[in-house]
Amino acid sequence: MACEIQTERNQDVKIYVTSVFVDDQDKAERFYTEVLGFKVKQNIPLGTNRWLTVVSEEDQDGTELLLEPSDHPATNPFKEALVADGIAAHSFQVQDLDAEWKKLTDRGVEFTTEPMDAGAVHMAVFDDTCGNLIQLIQMKDA
Structure with missing residues (x-):
């Protein structure tokens, strides 16, 4: 059955x-x-x-x-481990990654990964100055 x-x-x-x-x-x-x-x-x-x-x-x-x-006592060790391994905590979508990367770089944002192709997305990773790495993605089909 x-x-x-x-x-x-x-x-x-x-x-x-x-x-x-x-x-x-x-x-x-x-x-x-x-x-x-x-x-x-x-x-x-x-x-x-x-x-x-x-x-x-x-x-x-x-x-x-x-x-x-x-x-919370578990938060900082978790965040530190993610950053040490280069893992982004979150992902934000943008329409034009290269333009956003240029704008944010001009504003002093530090990127740990510069724009690159990654499968279905164009992506980059930056430090949010608050203990996190954040990924920016642009969908390739957009």
């Missing part, structure tokens, strides 16, 4: 917020807004920290990126 699994697509579930752990929320806010061009969406005081999210200027109702403090 064959086992048949039926699946339904649930159109109601989508990513609302995702986190990047940051060493300093103030520094992260400046970098993600002034350098990368994101816009603050939520900024709610929570004791010594904040619920601080940013969104893409072009999609202000889209997925929010929480600039989450690296307070």
Whole structure:
């Protein structure tokens, strides 16, 4: 007897917020807004920290990126291990990687991997100054 699994697509579930752990929320806010061009969406005081999210200027109702403090004891060793191995914590999509790389390089952003082809994407990796490597990708078919 064959086992048949039926699946339904649930159109109601989508990513609302995702986190990047940051060493300093103030520094992260400046970098993600002034350098990368994101816009603050939520900024709610929570004791010594904040619920601080940013969104893409072009999609202000889209997925929010929480600039989450690296307070948990497991966070920094995890981040340090990723950076030591050259692994990006997150991936952001751009329309023109070479133009974005030039703009960010001119703003002083340090890239650990310069633009290169990687399968279906053109990609580069930069240091967000807050303890993370971030990958930029441009879809080749775009």
